Structure formats: structure tokens, C-alpha cells
Amino acid sequence: MTDINGRTAVVTGGGSGIGRGLALELAAQGAAVAVADIILDNAQKVADEIEEAGGRAIAVHCDVCDRDSVLAMKKQVVDALGRVSLLFANAGATSFERITDMSENDIDWIIQVNLMGVTNCLLAFYPDMVAARDGHIFATASTAGLMPTFVPYHAPYSAAKMGIIGMLLNLREEAAEAGVGCTVLCPGGVQSGMKDNNAKYRPERFGGPGEGGIKVPDNWVAHGDLVFRPAEEVARLCLQAVRNNRPMVITDGNMRKTFEEGYLKIVMGAFDDVDAFDRSVEG
Helix, strand or coil: CCCCCCCEEEECCCCCCCHHHHHHHHHHHHCCCEEEECCCHHHHHHHHHHHCCCCCCEECCCCCCCHHHHHHHHHHHHHHHHCCEEEEEECCCCCCCCCCCCCCCHHHHHHHHHHHHHHHHHHHHHHHHHHHHHHEEEEEECCCHHCCCCCCCCCHHHHHHHHHHHHHHHHHHHHHCCCCCEEEEEEEEEEHHHHHHHHHHHHHHHCCCCCCCHHHHHHHHHCCCCCCCEEEEEHHHHHHHHHCCEEEEEEECHHHHHHHHHHHHHHHHHHHHHHHHHHHHHC
């Protein structure tokens, strides 16, 4: 069991959506929370909300694509709140475009903020947890990483999120040896505002912030009914998983059949193919 009360937590992308939900719930359960976001004003609003409710929080600017920015954020947090034992590497960005319609900057940003953003945070905070033999690493992936065929026009995003799943699930065993927990979140639909605000988070070196929402294709969900769960409920699910050191959080039970009929069917079909090949060689 991983207690929440009395710990120091960092939440990247904490100024909105799932990150905001995590920050508020962590504070409600007794953690001191560093709300990190590339838009400092958003982080400050969440930190103020926590303080007004009687919790303890600070707002910190952080561009997770930039390792130096992550390290500077870490120093600020440790100086203000002490050693971090709960890391919620949540910051991310999305896209719904054919890869042939995306610029190199578009692709680089999606890969960097999602996969490398988690990696940069892991490299900054995980060694201290290993040294202390205490802590928990939590990272936000996506249903689009768990089921890469689930959402069309999502190739770089699915690749980055699938990478997060692989990294966290692979890390669990070595982290357990050091007394550190690992959990990966694979959210489906969440009431987060990400679709409308995504462009605002884009760093200058990838083209800079933009305005306007993302145009989602009409057929963006191949099949199945997607449940858009409130971020506050997602946060409670996540912290329950952290307390019990569960490997994965899924937010939409309706996606079980979609997983079985989609990605699982593809993988099992590949096993069937190699079995058939081996039988033909033996014959």
C-alpha cells in the first residue's frame, strides 16, 4: 500500500483536465502538491484552489519537453515542499491528422511532449525514489496507446502513448526491487477540455502556441460507445490504483469488447499465423 497523506507530489500538466483533477484529489487526500504546467497562470489557479480548500500547494512552470526545465522545476519543488515521493507525469498533447498532413514540428512535438515528457520526469525524480526505497511513478498514456487501431489519424500520438505503456509496465519489476511503485493510466474519453485548448501548450521551438480547437474526424472512434468520464472521477480511480500499486488504470469499462475485437484479435491472429506457418514447415 502507498499512502497519499503526508507525501509530496508533482503533477505535470496540472493546470487543467486530468492533471487538475489529480492535483485537487491528491491535496484532498493529504499530499502537498506541486502543480506544474507550461502555462503558469493555469497552474497557479489550481494551486490557489487547493490552498483555499485548506491544502498545501505551489505552482511551478515546466516544459516537460525540455530536460533542463524539468530539472529546474524539481529544484523549485524540493526547496519548497521537500523530497518528491509521488510523480504524476501527466502532461501531454494530441492531434487528429494524417501523418502526411503533419509537419516535422507537429510530429516532433507530439513525440516529445508525450513520450519524452514522461521520460524526462522519470529521469529527474525516479533515482531519488530508488535511493530512498520509497515512492510511486505514475504516467498518463492513452487508450490510443493500448489499442493503436482504436482512433484513426493518430499515428504519432498512438506511438508515443504506446511507448509510455511499455516503459511503465517494463519498469515495474526493477522499481519493485527498490520499493517503488509504478502505474500507467490509459484514459478513454475524459471531460478535460484538451480538444479545445491543445494548441495553447505548444512550445516555441515546435512552432509556438496557437489558437482554436482540434478538428476531430467524424469516424475518430472506430466502434463502441465512448464514455466521457469527469476528470475528478478519473483522479479517484488513479489514486486508488496508486494506493494498491496496480499496474494500469482504464477509465472506460465499455472498451473491453473493443480491445478484444480490435488489438487483441490482431495479436492473436499473428500467433495463429506463425502456428500455421510452423505446421506447414513441419509438414
